[in-house]
Amino acid sequence: MRSDSSPLYNDVYLYVLLGVVYFQYWTTCGFFVATPFWKVRHIIRLITCLSVGVTLYIPLFNRYFSHSTSFDPGLSLHSSAFHWLLISGIFMGVNFPECLAPGKFDYFFYGHQIFHLCIFMVTWNVCEGARIDAQYLGPEYLSFDAELFPVVMKILIFNFIGICATIWILVEYAKAKNDKKID
Structure with missing residues (x-):
């Protein structure tokens, strides 16, 4: 922890x-x-x-609202993940692009497919951000002996x-x- x-x-x-x-x-x-x-x-x-x-x-x-001037690469990836999450909600929630051209996107590029592509981007950004964050934490947080593991x-x-x-x-x-x- x-x-x-x-x-x-x-x-x-x-x-x-x-x-x-x-x-x-x-x-x-x-x-x-x-x-x-x-x-x-x-x-x-x-x-x-x-x-x-x-x-x-x-x-x-606390990382978003800290007044640190140093670049935080992990935080930028977490921010990108959140943006992809919001974008995925647009595709899923309003059935975009089907709402613009009904019947044209029944098999390819319909909103649910694009939603899942966005979720893959969320996953990639979160995992890469976590990997970068873990490099700064140290090996003790990545072992099975860490108190977070149970x-x-x-x-x-x-x-x-x-x-x-x-x-x-x-x-x-x-x-x-x-x-x-x-x-």
Whole structure:
């Protein structure tokens, strides 16, 4: 963990981030399966996705608002990742470019495909920024002995269980909904 952070931040942040991400995941997937034609679900998806984006950047706030004049290459990559995240929201949220020419982008370059290209750019920028940041931290933060490792392993296990459980619950819900329509 970061030595310059408060113990509360070090103990709680990753779990709060996990909670925000799961809330976004459950509302997006759950509303898509349970109420696919409910118009408000798009607004809820937008709000929860933005909350994930903001929560992800909480650890970087002190670097953004510090008055240091030195160049921070990792921070510029994290900023680029956030910009790509916002751009991806435009392609996904407003169905761009389909909204300009309906039917012309049904197979190639439709908004969802471009959204995923943007998400690849987010991932690349975040990973490269993390790699650069890790070079400045030192090798003790990159080893399995770091005190962050057990927390990360718990989160990975919880993610696996949570995703499997969510998929199982939503599949069962969809099956039950289909069985009602057939009867």
